[in-house]
Amino acid sequence: DAGVIQSPRHEVTEMGQEVTLRCKPISGHDYLFWYRQTMMRGLELLIYFNNNVPIDDSGMPEDRFSAKMPNASFSNLKIQPSEPRDSAVYFCASKGSGANVLTFGAGSRLTVL
Amino acid sequence: GENVEQHPSTLSVQEGDSAVIKCTYSDSASNYFPWYKQELGKGPQLIIDIRSNVGEKKDQRIAVTLNKTAKHFSLHITETQPEDSAVYFCAAQAGTALIFGKGTTLSVSS
Numbered sequence: 001d002a003g004v005i006q007s008p009r010h011e012v013t014e015m016g017q018e019v020t021l022r023c024k025p026i027s028g029h030d031y032l033f034w035y036r037q038t039m040m041r042g043l044e045l046l047i048y049f050n051n052n053v054p055i056d057d058s059g060m061p062e063d064r065f066s067a068k069m070p071n072a073s074f075s076n077l078k079i080q081p082s083e084p085r086d087s088a089v090y091f092c093a094s095k096g097s098g099a100n101v102l103t104f105g106a107g108s109r110l111t112v113l
Numbered sequence: 114g115e116n117v118e119q120h121p122s123t124l125s126v127q128e129g130d131s132a133v134i135k136c137t138y139s140d141s142a143s144n145y146f147p148w149y150k151q152e153l154g155k156g157p158q159l160i161i162d163i164r165s166n167v168g169e170k171k172d173q174r175i176a177v178t179l180n181k182t183a184k185h186f187s188l189h190i191t192e193t194q195p196e197d198s199a200v201y202f203c204a205a206q207a208g209t210a211l212i213f214g215k216g217t218t219l220s221v222s223s
Contacts, residue, residue: 004156033210042119042215043157043202056210058114091156100145102211104156 004105006092012111018080021108023092024073030097032075034067037089082112115140117205119214126193128223136203136214137185143207146179146186151200193221
């Protein structure tokens with residue numbers, strides 16, 4: 001398995017633009033998590049899905065953020081409009097039912113100018 | 114919800130010394146406590162974990178201890194090597210999601 005695949009690896013955009021981050025979980029994993037990493041706040045849980053259904057989105061910072069999982073092989077995280085304070089590394093992670101171990105992707109580094 | 118505090122935020126040691134990172138958690142229902150290592154430009158990877166029915170676990174140069182009464186757990190790395198330099202995260206799980214500490218940047222100088 002290629003692991004958790006995230007794209008793009010790096011994104012530089014201007015304030016006000018829409019940003020879309022993508023994730024392909026490990027095949028067979030039915031939990032998918034989105035985390036955001038910053039120096040100040042560390043690794044924050046944004047949202048997680050089980051069997052493509054959002055279970056807990058209490059970590060999503062505001063309405064500008066949205067996430068979907070249209071099928072078991074794909075999830076996206078959108079920010080619209082983006083702001084400089086959204087600059088961070090966004091990680092996607094997945095795990096199987098009954099398992100505790102999270103497998104993380106390599107992350108998407110977002111810079112909003 | 115769960116809150117995890119991690120200390121120190123940075124740690125510098127000489128090669129061969131030991132390193133200790135400490136975490137506390139708030140939710141007494143948490144029963145799983147993993148440690149992840151993040152190398153530069155990569156996602157975090159699990160290095161060791163411990164469950165609430167165990168007080169200590171070792172894997173070669175790495176050990177974790179858990180004190181459920183005090184709600185704290187620690188990572189111990191002995192005989193540190195330059196390749197141990199990375200960011201280390203502790204986490205706690207009550208339910209499905211892992212809640213992470215803010216991380217410790219460990220630097221091992223030779």
